[in-house]
Amino acid sequence: MKAMTSKEVTKKVFNKEPFFILDVRNESDFNDWKIEGENFEYLNIPYFDLLDGVEEILDKVPTDKEVLVVCAKEGSSVMVAEMLEEAGREVSYLQGGMKAWSEHLEPVKVGDLKDGGAMYQFVRIGKGCLSYAVVSNGEAALIDATRMTDVYLDFAKELDVEIKHVFDTHLHADHISGGRKIAEATGATYWLPPKDADEVTFSYQSLEDGNNVKIGETNIDINALYTPGHTIGSTSFVVDEKYLLSGDILFIDSIGRPDLAGKAEDWVADLRNSLYTRYKQLSDELVVLPAHFMIIEELNEDGSVSEKLGTLFAKNHGLNIEDEAEFRRLVTENLPPQPNAYQEIRETNMGKINPDDEKQREMEIGPNRCAVR
Numbered sequence: 001m002k003a004m005t006s007k008e009v010t011k012k013v014f015n016k017e018p019f020f021i022l023d024v025r026n027e028s029d030f031n032d033w034k035i036e037g038e039n040f041e042y043l044n045i046p047y048f049d050l051l052d053g054v055e056e057i058l059d060k061v062p063t064d065k066e067v068l069v070v071c072a073k074e075g076s077s078v079m080v081a082e083m084l085e086e087a088g089r090e091v092s093y094l095q096g097g098m099k100a101w102s103e104h105l106e107p108v109k110v111g112d113l114k115d116g117g118a119m120y121q122f123v124r125i126g127k128g129c130l131s132y133a134v135v136s137n138g139e140a141a142l143i144d145a146t147r148m149t150d151v152y153l154d155f156a157k158e159l160d161v162e163i164k165h166v167f168d169t170h171l172h173a174d175h176i177s178g179g180r181k182i183a184e185a186t187g188a189t190y191w192l193p194p195k196d197a198d199e200v201t202f203s204y205q206s207l208e209d210g211n212n213v214k215i216g217e218t219n220i221d222i223n224a225l226y227t228p229g230h231t232i233g234s235t236s237f238v239v240d241e242k243y244l245l246s247g248d249i250l251f252i253d254s255i256g257r258p259d260l261a262g263k264a265e266d267w268v269a270d271l272r273n274s275l276y277t278r279y280k281q282l283s284d285e286l287v288v289l290p291a292h293f294m295i296i297e298e299l300n301e302d303g304s305v306s307e308k309l310g311t312l313f314a315k316n317h318g319l320n321i322e323d324e325a326e327f328r329r330l331v332t333e334n335l336p337p338q339p340n341a342y343q344e345i346r347e348t349n350m351g352k353i354n355p356d357d358e359k360q361r362e363m364e365i366g367p368n369r370c371a372v373r
Helices: 006-014 027-032 055-060 075-086 097-103 149-159 179-186 264-281 309-315 324-333 342-350 357-364
Strands: 002-004 019-023 040-044 067-070 092-094 106-112 118-124 129-136 139-143 162-167 189-192 212-215 220-226 235-239 243-247 287-290
Touching: 006 097, 006 106, 027 040, 067 075, 067 097, 075 092, 092 097, 097 357, 106 287, 118 149, 129 149, 129 212, 129 220, 129 287, 139 149, 139 212, 149 162, 149 179, 162 179, 162 212, 179 189, 264 309, 264 324, 287 309, 342 357
Parallel strands: 002 092, 019 040, 019 067, 067 092, 139 162, 162 189, 243 287
Antiparallel strands: 106 118, 118 129, 129 139, 212 220, 220 235, 235 243
């Protein structure tokens, strides 16, 4: 019986391969959050319904596709996969279960920068989080790094670059930042918008509108653009006059939600101003690199998530609501559920609490919910 890694499943998502998933978690967990792929088929049968055997589902499990059995942590899927193998079926189980799926990061090179520099996107496929590395001449800057800090440190080692700067576009509420930990491990400068950092318990470099940070001898520019609305401190970056890192303000198919600090009514005007005024002043040719994706269809052919700003102004519904009152209504009345444990996640990112690794995993389980579609 074969264990399939999250990396192998990610490749199937990127390649749009036909794939069959037997998910043996509870129905509510499956409906809330599952492995998604454009050509994936699903069967959700809770594990406890299969304790007496798999005979009743054999006709529902195809023989002409790869089959993966999935559960929360791995154990139940191993048992069900063993029963299917005993019944003559060839199946795999997901190594580490949905916990491992939630944590997998896949680095994708999204493009070149001047004089041999490059922009990389880390796709957290199971959580919809996107983080970035700007690399040039032996130096790197990271933006919106997740708590899986080893991935970024190993990446820097592999490319033989030194991490000099770490940025968070805002104080995250849906996932735990790895920014501070990476900065401590590397000696990098940790930048955080001060308006989001009133209550943090650690020192940081104040990230202000107009700050310009240079990476590498070729001086690739990372320019800070204050764009409040998702949070009061939300800050975007224009990199090398080519990329717009939009944080949680603008996504490919949606816009940021303004309520994760309980301030939807207060911040909706800021959100509109950032999207409809500040972004309008930028070049349509900038490639938008957001901090999240919401639906699997947002992935490009290579698995990356990006789109030109001009295209988004033409196609993204959130950028085309002319009436301000209608915008306010849609943004404040159309909100999805709050992210799991979002208050605890915010407190962790402030340094107020320090949960152990297992607790941090539990806090982050489930989809990201930072957008209004």
